[in-house]
Amino acid sequence: MRAFLFLFCTMVFSLTPKNAFSQNVKINIVEDKVLTVDEVFDLIMRQTEYVFIYKAGMFKDFPRIKLESGTIRANKLLEKSLANNRLKITISNDNIVFIKEMPEKLQQKISGVVTDSDNLPLPGVTVLIEGTSRGTLTDFDGNYAILAREGETLIFTYVGQNTEKRIVGSNTVIHVKMTDDTEELEEVVLTGQGISKKQKAIGYAVTTVKSALIEDRTEGDLARVLSGKVAGLNVTNSTGFSGSGTNIVIRGLTSFTGSNQALFVVDGVPFRNDITQASGGFYNNNQSTNRAFDIDPNDIAEVQVLKGLAAATLYGAEGSNGVILITTKSGSGIPGATRSSVSVSQSTFINAIATKPDYQNKYGQGSDGKYANTLGSWGASYDKDGPLGWGVDPNIDENGNYPHPFSSSTDENVLNAFSNLQGARLKYQPQNSFDEFFKPGIVKSTSISANGNSADGSSSFSTSIGYLDDDSFIPGNSVKRTNISVGGRSKIADKLTVSASMRYSNTNLKTPRNAFDFDGGDDRGGIYPLVLIAPRSLDITNLPYKNPIDNSSVYYRTSNDFNNPKWLAENLKYNQITDRYFWTAELNYALNKKNKYKVENWARCLLYQ
Template sequence: MRTKLTGLLMLFMALVVQVAFAQKTITGTVTDADGVPLPGANIVVEGTANGTQTDFDGNYSIEASEGQVLLFTYIGLKLERRVVGAANVINVQMFEDAQALQEVVVTAQGIKREKQALGYAVSEVGEEQLEQRPEGDIGRVLTGKASGLNITNQSGLSGSGTSIIIRGLSTFSGSNQPLFIVDGVPFASQTNANDDFVDGNNGSSRFLDLDPNNIESVNVLKGLAAATLYGTQGRNGVILITTKNGSAGAKNKKNEVSVTSSVFFNEIASLADYQSQYGNGFDQNFGWFFSNWGPSFDREGTAGWGAQSAIDDNGTLAHPYSTASSATGIPQAFPEFAGARYDWRPYNSVGRFFRTGTVLSNSVNVSGASDDGKTAYNANFGHLDDSGFTPGNNVQRYNIGVGGRAVLSNKITVAGTLNYSRTRFRTPPVAASTGNGAFGSGSSVFGELFFTPRSVDLIGLPFENPLDGSSVYYRQNNSIQHPLWTVKNAQFRQLTNRTFGQISATYAINDNLNLLYRFGLDVYAESNTNSQNKGGRGQSDVALESGILQTWTNLNTINNHDIILSGQYDLSDKVGMTFNAGATSRREVFDRNGVASSGQQVFGVLRHFNFAIQDEIQFSQERNIAGVFGQIDFDYDRMFYLTLAGRNDWVSNLAPDNRSIFYPSASVSFIPTKFIDGLQSQNGINYLKIRAGYGTSANFPTGYPVAATLNLNTQDFQSNGVDVVTNSSNRQLGNPALKPELLQELEFGVEARAWDNRITLDASYYTRKTEDLIVSRPLDPSTGFATTQTNVGEIQSNGIEIDLGVDIFRPADEGGFAWNVNANWTTNESIVKDLGQDTDVIVFSGFSSLGNAAIKDEQLGVIVGTRVQRNDAGNLSVNADGSYIEEQGLFVIGDPNPDWLLNVNNSISFKNFTLSALISYTHGGDIYSRTVSTLLGRGLTTDTEDRLRTFILPGDGPDGNPNNVQLVNSQFYFSNVLFGPDELGIYDASVLRLQEVSLSYSVPSKILDKTPFGSLSFTLSGQNLWFDAINIPDGTNFDPNVAGVGIGNGRGFDFLNGPSSKRYGMSIKASF
């Protein structure tokens, strides 16, 4: 027995000696294409779990045997293989892999992952799709470039707000706008306003502070599984922006300077096709009215002016300022017009009011790295001067920023960015208007413009009373405010100074573990001024006519701290694991402080001491969010991936029992082309991925809704001439049991490439549910309160997103003909499933009698208002005059949600020329448009030119029989379309649009070799050059891409908010 044991022991020792003799230590250095050392490169012995990483200087050491294969990998670089031979030193140089770079994406919390590992949808937009664009608003630049996004402009005014919705609306009580993350930290992107859309002082969306020319890439995380690590902040999707400062050192380039300079022109795109046959008046008779149903500009024929006593044989009439009521003071102020004659002819008043604006954009970017690649930097400067097509509208923006990265040792790497922007925005007021002047406490430059009768010379008529500076215009009672007076005397101005950035430090604990700390800061001071001199006319707010001055500052500060432990391990030769665990805290403080004055004493002096009444503007809000999160990723043989993640948030503005919530998520990704032999082929399926993801989140309310709050006032009462401080209770009763809304989403998707990668497909289906909706409930007045918030109800959303790319032609050699098409298609439906037992309808945007509502079993946000009355038989009711009868109440009259969106981009290149065109189509969705109703109801466009046309409205008359009463043009359009039931103001918002077009030329390198330029390109481009709202009357030329109730949850409304713009011009980009 001892002999056998001794023999076995000697055999074991011999094997150990043999193995020890076969293995040896391999050392070496890994560098990139420029010879710069690569820290963090992975080296693995193929077929084993034995691996290591390069150190600070790119050096490595690993145990291997002769004949074994070493695999060298690094994100964005091609895989390198080396067979271990007799040599003990193996140095490796790695080169860029363009395909691999495309397959690595930035996800939540800045984690970089292979795209094939993701179990959820991510859309990527590169810098070539962002820079050198006519638009300086990154939100609008993204239009049409990613599926799932629905982007709406507040108007075509330069600097006006932009709404971005990802995967439809999920709530009506909170924001549906996505979270912006810039270089890894939150970025405030809200649109602030002291009042709402009614008063016309909405400002810019704060992502206007970003310079698109300084953006390296944009990744859009659409679903909850993708955004789990951001907690409640990521519930509406996340837009991850990496600036060129934030990517400093990512490409390890040598020193480079790039300069971009652009000149664009900005014109009105949606000017109506005004008829030039009839002037102002009514029933074919002349009168200085709002409307344009007067006599013809021809002497004879239909409604010829020859029969008009006010018009003489020379086709002239008394000047309107000579016949104005003496009570207006106009005849006394303009004695030169006494006895003057005025030509009866069409004037191009609206067309001449607008101008061709200019957009000047210049940016400089300097980047570089040290020879050893351990330090890198990027610095940029940008300037934008955007003069809109509307007089008095302008945006000026300055951007300056720096970023860098430094490898301090083989353990510590630091990085950071610091950016400053200064944005100045000004515009005439654009309060909501119905085509009969503005309502609310603001003026509207467009509300008094678009219904200008064709016989009124807006540009030629004086607009300011020389005696007191007040507005004068053509109406006999001077009841319309002259648009040019508004431009000169009323203005909304906004000046924003902003600083944002981040600093981070990464500590390599060992080859597998890293610890990251990151601090982010975003602070802006937004100074606002809304003013109007006294002397305005026709306003519903008396205080506005007396002159107003409102000045206030919005100060918003975000402090964000992140600490993340990340690790990477090979559990076996086929199973890999990575994990990230961390904690985050975010503190956001918003403060509004200012003064609102009315009752101007001396015209033209816009200082608060010159106003009789002053009231404070004050609002403060702060919230703290603390969270912990974790994510673990497994992969099996790079064909099957599993991700498990979760986050717990604690939010400060709810009661302790409801302020903590946990969000779990899970996703899987499977690559059949790697699993099934023979499935993959060059001219068949090149790549196939199937994915699924589940995610959760929550919508916490804003403010402090759990308790009743007091409003403090120091000016309502006085005692012996001294102000008395008073407190009044808020009309909303606090609810300590209020909980956040809960969101759950399940997503399935497929990604594929076929036919030698000529065809690419990325398709997703998702279903999302929002529960415990936060609803404002009315209370009995005897409680002392009007409303309280509670949790009830459910919204169910479903949608499909498809991204398709096709290489129709590929170049046979460099510079050959190429034609590529990329399309994305989106559809979404959000249905209200429950609102509780005692609620039928909740109007959450617009007006209480005309707005967006939540109604059970209807799409969220349907338009409610008055409708044409139906009789007992269900037929439309017509009165004895032949016009529709209006039925008061809240009826569903439209659905603003589009059926689907389609964007198709064609890119054709040959030699050094590239032609691209982005065509967008929105199918379905309704809009209530006062612009269209006004143009038609006032008889202004070519749609109303046939004055002999008659109408018989379908429906039943008072006797119950079919209506047979004829209406002339003016009766139909004026009494029904303009001043009839709300239902008649609804139009189909389907629109086909040439969103972008560009032609670029890159100077060949062989020419540049003899110049200081590294690259040089010229680009001609345009934006929104053509559109056709297919089902809206042609003559109105109305563009339905307008957010008429401001940037919020309202949609499908237009209250003469302003036309859209088209931009075209040229840009030059050069690098040195």
């Protein structure tokens, strides 16, 4: 009876955890601790006059609360303990806090139409209930329907539109008008022939690589710079030589007999990236550079890789393997801040061979456990003792020396030119010819650029000069490249804009023969395989390589039937000089905000020597 009278005479106020207590009520926490909800209530009751009444076990499944030492307002502590739960909190004028669970509200069907700023229906808008995984999409006419409870929040999201939120109330019909997201609308890609579209609105995959990932890299070849930066882009080097050709394949091979190379488009000018292949005995399997090498990576503003077959529609059969769109700094025509600037970039890198063979150091030149002036390394052991040791080899003297290769030559020209070496002997020991021959090279890249804009931003210009000096780790292999580019853009009338760019590159590639064959004459072997298979005990770097009488090649072989790799590097080199010119001019007239009319002209010229 007393409990009934107490409740009957008490005024009760409905509150939330955020405003249950007076703002002046504070709780002191002596040390960091983790408490249950029940323990939090005990803490509050010990330091205040408040009493909590609730059903036993109500909070057994609630998460523990982490508290830090210090002072916290009681309202804040209660809100932290009871957050994200449907509870009804009431407090009497006698500071008694009653807590009970609220019955869960029934879901109701919420429907409506989603439109854009022009009141056109938006299909495919995502409608999601905040804090849950429940959601739906609008249909072709922008209609949606979803089950939600009163008090829940609906989130509407769509590409190119600002996110909208609506709280569910008693009204079961909620129409939403979305507004354009101007920042996201600026994210466009150049799909071909200068046509720009929103990146998420096109029907094929596009990957964009910004200039920060391209500039000042160790590689002077743009194709190799892109390696590993674009999913599905496979870049394969024909050789490890500086300036050697690279194959660029997007999403695998499409032809077993034809070209699989992607089409390059630079500032709207398309050109093929096929490797220039010469013919003849000297050139067999010696691929030269490809034309993407003519592009200076330091002059690139952006690269976009179009991977879908539909992306190549504007370029016909040439673009069937995918398209790599390159916008240069001089051809971008994008106005910036009202200022002029000049930048100078100088980079120096070490160019070293990546991998080398794992050579054995047990047996030297010869065969069948005996020294012989042959190609293999199956001769006597480098150890003196033992059944295969050099101590029992009659061709090696007691000091561990073997006959100089030229003293056993059957070539009269070699015997006559090196009569002083007849009877000479060399130390029978493992040599390091591979490392001594392929010493690290130096790559130096210099870039000077200038750009500026008019005071009103209606005109802009950009120009750059680049120079690449790549001395390879392979003797006789080098690349010198000069790039000059200039471009500008000007708004000559309210809706009329003119832009133009010109680009010139000169590439001078020198490379010794790389392939190996047995054609005879001057085609006797390539530089890399000759070093690779040289006998382990032969020091080819200190061996004479040139006949002092006629300047012909001399090598260790008895018949002198292979070229000396040092002689190859000095005398038998392929030299390719390429001059490339191309320029563009564009007249752009804006009919209105959404439609533009453009007249474009471009030309290209490629000269070989």
